[in-house]
Amino acid sequence: MQAIHKGVPAVQQSSKLPDPRKRRRHSLLSMLRHREIVLALGSGLLMLTAWGVGSISQTVSVFIYVAAYFMGGFLQAKEGLETLIKERDLDVNLLMIAAALGAASIGYWNEGAMLIFIFALSGALESFASERSQKDISELISLKPETAVRVGEDGMKVVAVEDLVIGDLLIVKPGEIIPADGLVRSGGSAVNQATITGESIPVDKSIGDNVFAGTLNGEGALYVEVTSPAEGTLFAKIIALVEQAQNETPESQRFIKRLEGVYAKVVVAATAGLILLAPLLLGWSWSFTFYKAMVFLVVASPCALVSSVMPAMLSAMSKSARKGVLFKGGAHMDNLGNTQVVAFDKTGTLTxxxxxxxxxxxxxxxxxxxxxxxxxxxxxxxxxxxxxxxxxxxxxxxxxxxxxxxxxxxxxxxxxxxxxxxxxxxxxxxxxxxxxxxxxxxxxxxxxxxxxxxxxxxxxxxxxxxxxxxxxxRSQAVAVISKLREMGIATVMLTGDRSETAKAVARAAGVDQAFGDLLPEDKVNHIKNLRKKHGHIVMVGDGVNDAPALAAATVGMAMGGGGTGAALEVADVVLMNDNLEMVAETVALARRARKIVKQNLVFAAGIILTLIIGNFVQGISLPLGVIGHEGSTLLVILNGLRLLR
CATH class of the missing domain: 3.40.1110.10 (Calcium-transporting ATPase, cytoplasmic domain N)
Structure with missing residues (x-):
């Protein structure tokens, strides 16, 4: 071990930050993945070109419009057909394609192309919101260490991170990414832990301190003893948590998705009924009826309603991730916005x-x-x-x-x-x-x-x-309890410690109620009773004994820095920097997200209803219907994206 004090030998460097060429390739691949944006903008450009050519040659103009329809509507038509074939259900994609083709069939090529263009653009914006929500994890994955320099009896050797075992001694040079969780055995440095804890200021590390895989070493060399295999590092767990979040959907979005199928069928049936019955019952001409039906099909489509939820939820999750709060799914952000009571563990959480x-x-x-x-x-x-x-x-x-x-x-x-x-x-x-x-x-x-x-x-x-x-x-305990009280949220402390101790700590922190001498099953029973009485309950804990209560709560929050693996596994939200103040801040953000979702739903429903009534009472032109409908879709998406600020 004494040899490690003689300076850092010149060996092949371990996991480093990606070089500029890799970053450029990553950016190019990222752009190619956003084909929705490319296709949407291409469709808009073709629409404008066709409109300009129309005064010269109608035939050429129609061919260009067809190209615009194909470019902007290909992905939507494909998705809509897959839903129809695999799930035997209609969705908003087929409605919009049908409306655009209907407009073209009566000579409104430009209006149909505009509908396709704005619909494709709104879909691209929603993809952008999803991309921003995953931006932190994609950057984290790009920092995933692949190799390490292991120090052994036979000298220093570059090995794959997957081959490391507990007890291995590694050397980490200045500017390198630490390849494994471990303990510093020699050396000292400031380590940037922003990827793990969200802390913006590097943390000084010396002998005996813990370091995490995926964090960036500063100016000094470190000799690190591995304490966890590659798949068990905190870094690997974070990636797993966020990847799981990408597959979770908020209840409000699931409701909208269920509504979409029923609503789409009603709109199609109403459009068909209008085309067949209006000439007979109202004496409308065929051309007038078909025009009204196409306007109805456009303005009644639920695009804005469908886009009301996920952009806001994804934006809120992205903002939380930048502050070291990881959600396992949008459903938990949705639930967190309804919080009535926050229950805290004592040891390691409030204390x-x-x-x-x-x-x-x-x-x-x-x-x-x-x-x-x-x-x-x-x-x-x-x-x-x-x-x-x-x-x-x-x-x-x-x-x-x-x-x-x-x-x-x-x-x-x-x-x-x-x-x-x-x-x-x-x-x-x-x-x-x-x-x-x-x-x-x-x-x-x-x-x-x-x-x-x-x-x-x-x-x-x-x-x-x-x-x-x-x-x-904890220094933040009093502040977070006070903030929750200001928000109208009650607080409870559940602990296995003695009741007298529990009550004394609760008084010092300002907690409303405290229950002591609890076994893990007792904590679960308290959580269940609180849910029956108050509805949505958040449990914040860090230990193995908190895991059952975290699972029983509406939303379980685990302290990621010092929390146990069991607590991290069952929790819905992880506070990577152990900052208690983020409990109140995250609940406040979830409430803002829900408020924006409600704004979007009311606005979208109001616009749809207004346009439908206007179409039959006053009469709305197809171009105005397209602008009103798709404009409202863009507005609700942009309203959700403002949480990214």
Whole structure:
């Protein structure tokens, strides 16, 4: 291991940022993938050309219009026919193609071409919204490390990331992408973790710190010990989460999709009925009836309704991803907008999960620092979080540790060790301990009522004192609870910790209700009861014991930075940077998205109804119907895209 301090050897570099040529190729491929935009713009250009040529040669103009129809309507016609053949259902694509062909059949070539052009353009815009929602993940995938430089007995060797195993030692040069999750064993650097946590400022890393695959090393060399195989890295999990999100559809969109099939059949039936019955019942001429029917077919098509939901939801998901909040699907963004109650786990969620000593109380006749030294010496042999907190307290107060011997764990209570020839025991303080002196018992009750976890200190068989420890609130906890309250959302805390501790932490954070002493199944029962009473419930947690409650909630949010794999798997939303403030901010964004969806639906329905009534009462020209209908579609898409700002 000493060799790694002698500088960074000149070996083939591991995973680097894509070079400019790769980026240019990626951009070209990206443009080719957006064939909807190319075809839509090409269709519009041909439409204008045909209109200009029309004054010279009608025959040539018609041929150019046919080309415009084919270029702009090919993808829509293909999709509509696939729906008709495979699902035996009509959709808006076939309606629009039928309306355009109907317009052409009565000589309105330009209006039909305009309909095709604007319909294709609106579809391209919706694809753009989808692309923007996936932009963060596509950029992340482009940074996926492929190789690593492994340090072994036979020197340094470039290997595939998939071949790495836990315990391998890697070297990561300045400017390279870290190829695997691991621990820094030597060196120091600032690492840009924006791809994982959303943090814009690089984080200093030194010996013992965790680093993540897919993050960018800064100015220093790092020697990293692999702690996770390639498929188990946080990076790989993020990709899997977002890829899953692409296949999830909001309930509102599923409703619109179901409505589309029924609505399309009604419009086709109404158009056919109008063509067949109007001349007989109303005495309209054939040409007048067919024209009215074509206008009706155009203005009644549900394009704007169909485009009201997904652009807004996808834009909101993209904005969240840029801030380190990943959704597994648009359905969860939709549900989050209806949140009535947010339930929090305590340890590691509202609190930092790192207990600190809040008080050391010793009985009369004992020296406080001597007692602290003995406790810390005994606890120094333990890896328990409470033990580490006691050792850290001793270090803060400058207490020198002594040699501890014969340390052993007392199951269900605490530890025992020999320090300076005396037996010291530190363990759970019980309020029903009848032998405890009255002074210690009174202090124990007070400390416990304040939310402390209290340990009893004994020397041989003598009661020496009490040491109180408490998990500290996250710095953002009070702010996020306050923000949720301002939004009219109630808050609940569910924890396996003692009820007294739960209530004390809830008071400090401002949480409305707290429930303690809960097993995982108890948390699930509370979530179910809350859902029955209030409707949409969000659960925020980080541990294995939170996984059942996360799954039972309407929307489960997991703390991605320190959360367990089980919590990440079952959660619907992942806070990659563990920033609690993003809970309230994300709920607010989801509400904005739902508000925009409602605006779009009301606007789209209003425009369709107005145009239908206008067609039969006042009379609307086909060009005006095309502009009104397709213009409303473009407006609802643009209204959804404004969440990308």
């Amino acid at each position: 930092a999960g790192q207990p600190v000593v809040t008080e050391l109380f010793v009985a009369e006749g004992y020296d406080r620092l001597e007692v602290l030294a003995a406790c810390a010496s005994a606890e120094s042999l333990s890896e328990h979080p409470l033990a580490r907190a006691i050792v850290e307290r001793a270090a803060i107060e400058g207490v020198q540790l002594r040699e501890a011997e014969d340390m052993k764990s007392i199951t269900g209570w605490g530890i025992e060790a020999r320090v300076d020839g005396r037996i010291w025991r530190i363990g759970k303080a019980e309020e029903h301990d009848a032998a405890m002196p009255d002074g210690l018992l009174a202090r124990l009750k007070k400390l416990a009522s304040e939310g402390n976890t209290v340990s009893l200190i004994m020397q041989d068989n003598n009661y020496v004192g009490l040491i109180a420890l408490q998990d500290t609130l």
